[in-house]
Amino acid sequence: MQSEERQKRIEEYLQKVEFASLEELARQVDASISTVRRDLTQLEAVGNLRRTHGGARVIVPKSDEFAFSSRDTLQLAEKEAIGQACASLIQPSQSVIIDAGTTAFHVARHLESLTLQIITNSLPVANLFASAQRIEVVVTGGVIYPRLGVLVGPLAVEAFSKIHADVAIMSGGGITLEGVTNSHALLIDIQQAMIRAASKVIFCFDSTKFGRRSVAQLCDLSSIDTVVTDAGAPSDLVRGLRERGVEVLVAPAPFQPVSTPAPVPAPSPAPPKAIKHIPRRRPVPAKAAVITESPSETSDSRMGWD
Amino acid sequence: MQSEERQKRIEEYLQKVEFASLEELARQVDASISTVRRDLTQLEAVGNLRRTHGGARVIVPKSDEFAFSSRDTLQLAEKEAIGQACASLIQPSQSVIIDAGTTAFHVARHLESLTLQIITNSLPVANLFASAQRIEVVVTGGVIYPRLGVLVGPLAVEAFSKIHADVAIMSGGGITLEGVTNSHALLIDIQQAMIRAASKVIFCFDSTKFGRRSVAQLCDLSSIDTVVTDAGAPSDLVRGLRERGVEVLVAPAPFQPVSTPAPVPAPSPAPPKAIKHIPRRRPVPAKAAVITESPSETSDSRMGWD
DNA sequence: AAATTCTTGCAAAATCTATCAAAATCTACC
């Protein structure tokens, strides 16, 4: 059987069963486990499925909830740390605007125990608080942007232009010393309305957003009061932000030292506590075979804030 | 089984039962307690559920379990039948307002396969369509009424006053020949706005609502084009409605005749389908009586439309 | 105080990555 045919059959089979083990797939296409492994690596690079331990799964099971509230979230540990740190900035009884986007969602998860008024255009955030008695949730109107559950459009902008809040918890696609950028004009309008509506503006960025520039300018640094990020943020940019009057809160590193692109020479083999094996970040499987596509667009080219 | 598949099955199982013990989950996915523990920790970090002592529970009961969920399984079969019947009245490409409330929700579930524009103030309905590519969903703004996920307040009323739709699918607390009643002033305002916004008004009532009168008047019969109900509806009332120009569609009885002791010989021919629909221009519904009641906040005084 | 339940550490099992040699396929040249 040709490799093309094999891969196609793998995809089709997965489409039917949603999950499959390597052994199952190998039997299905009558090839060895190794071969199936390689096929899966290629197919994943193209973006049609996702490998898991011991097998693979389709990327968009039609039954799944909002894309980001499930396991696809990138930088999960970092975002959790950011969420916790950012939540500590919020006082009880404040009114809080919460942006859509994964990072802001993780902040919201840490606010459940407080007594607050929440204003949001994110359906997942709204769901999160829907049954919390102590929190009043105002949902802006709007049209649902599929799969992300963001409410967009004039109704949303209008809603924010009519209210006022103590704090806005925002996220974005990238931050540089020139300001914040995000990827979609629809979002920009709404986010600018959020910023105008809030007395204090807090932006949450995981460290990969630093130095990145997305398509559309959202605001410049003067609009921002505080930035919350994780320990991986480049220190020169952090310093630059502080020099320009932006308060920067760096969340402590999560438990496992994941993805520390910084040098970390560690010449002395200092035994890290009593830990047996030191998990290291494995490199992105950039080694894919003959594929000539632009690499960066794998798996995550949706609206770009995660 | 792969860990991803296992986690997904845990989530699905939890969605069904709302709570589950570790042992129960371990049996369900055929893994050890330890493994389930680890899975739960991960799933909680992602945000889809919450651990408890000895087990886990869902955070956001998906779709129909918004609180009216686990409620009366009795009427469920009837509501399903009503949902199906009512959905058959909807044409592709129409714009449809969907009321909050269990009955309307069940109608919504039967609309997923159509290509429509949906306007709703119900969070459960919004969630239902959130990832449906073929359906555009407009969510009105508003404050979340806890446990039911209805968006209430001026934002919601305003949103409906600015739009127009082909059909409104409504539910209410009770229907008599004097009109429709519902239990809460906040709802009344919004529902009246819905009725004004729609060209055709369809009310869905399970048969227990017939002859019942709730606290507040919502509208009179002249505002209604069609009523959809189940086979248990009292025939005199059904006849009365028809005499007053309301089209009545009776959904066939569900498979197993629950709680319908009467064999219902049905000697009266009255083929409901054959009735000619006479849409009339209706006056703007008179302002409803202002309810000054303080609806006892007991756990059971939920908004009353089921 | 008793009984669960949770956390932590650890070793066994399963799986992944990287590598290599054999098989299959392609290319160039006669």
Place this chain on the structure above:
DNA sequence: GGTAGATTTTGATAGATTTTGCAAGAATTT
């Protein structure tokens, strides 16, 4: 048309890594 050599694909294997189940001690609920 056919064949030797180069290239790609395949299957297998070894070592690294992750996952899993278990058990002891800590923390909790009753």
